[in-house]
Amino acid sequence: MVFSALFTGSKISANTVPEGFKELRCEHFVVYYEEGVSREYALEVKNIAEKFYRTITGEFNLIRDKLWLWENRAKIYIAKDKESFLNKFKCSEWSAACVDYKGKKIYTYPDDKRFKPVLIHELTHIIFREYVGPGNRALWLDEGMATYMEDKYDKGAYSRQLKFLKKKINNNEYINLPELNDITYKELNTFSQEKVALFYVESFSIIYFVIKENGRHNFWRFLYYLKSGKNTESALAAAFYRWKNLEELEKQWKRFYQE
Numbered sequence: 001m002v003f004s005a006l007f008t009g010s011k012i013s014a015n016t017v018p019e020g021f022k023e024l025r026c027e028h029f030v031v032y033y034e035e036g037v038s039r040e041y042a043l044e045v046k047n048i049a050e051k052f053y054r055t056i057t058g059e060f061n062l063i064r065d066k067l068w069l070w071e072n073r074a075k076i077y078i079a080k081d082k083e084s085f086l087n088k089f090k091c092s093e094w095s096a097a098c099v100d101y102k103g104k105k106i107y108t109y110p111d112d113k114r115f116k117p118v119l120i121h122e123l124t125h126i127i128f129r130e131y132v133g134p135g136n137r138a139l140w141l142d143e144g145m146a147t148y149m150e151d152k153y154d155k156g157a158y159s160r161q162l163k164f165l166k167k168k169i170n171n172n173e174y175i176n177l178p179e180l181n182d183i184t185y186k187e188l189n190t191f192s193q194e195k196v197a198l199f200y201v202e203s204f205s206i207i208y209f210v211i212k213e214n215g216r217h218n219f220w221r222f223l224y225y226l227k228s229g230k231n232t233e234s235a236l237a238a239a240f241y242r243w244k245n246l247e248e249l250e251k252q253w254k255r256f257y258q259e
């Protein structure tokens, strides 16, 4: 599981190679890797990023107006270790990576076992927001999309957490959907580890449920309504008539995981 953060800014200035970093340019990405990170690692990151740039875009047909070429390439910053990552970038302590989706920048540090899910997760954040537009979106939606893709294309890390969710639902200890819908990034940072985990698993489970019930094509309609300016609740109602509000979605979502 990747706990990643949507985020806000960094101490690194745009469009220059940061001091102590090397640069690797490719078709849709520029990778900056700090001294101490091997070139092989940076190359692996590059290959996975290029591959999933296509996969994620294709998954929900998220056509973009402007390709990520030349000055529009995304940037990946790899610090040499966790300490340097926390020092150089403004990411949360509990995160393995974070992303500035407007600037198309991903910040991370080497972790051989996790760099694939980390990249899939962060790239989904950027590609999803690029499609639906910046606006004021519910955080669970961003995290639900990112964890869904991470789960699907890595090792099912979130599917394995569904037992935990089921228990929470049965004990009535889950976060209800209207409440979930209001959770901001700032609030998330004040939660206990367990509640953060619950937030991510719930976000994943809702996207998973909605796609499972309606199919990928109809899910695309939901994204299209979001893009056209509807908020989460009205986009849901427009795309899937039976869910007129979050409470109705919650009822069926609960039933799905209780069975």
Ligand SMILES: [Zn+2]
Residues within 6 Å of the ligand: 003, 004, 005, 006, 121, 125, 142, 143, 146
């Ligand atoms: Zn995330």
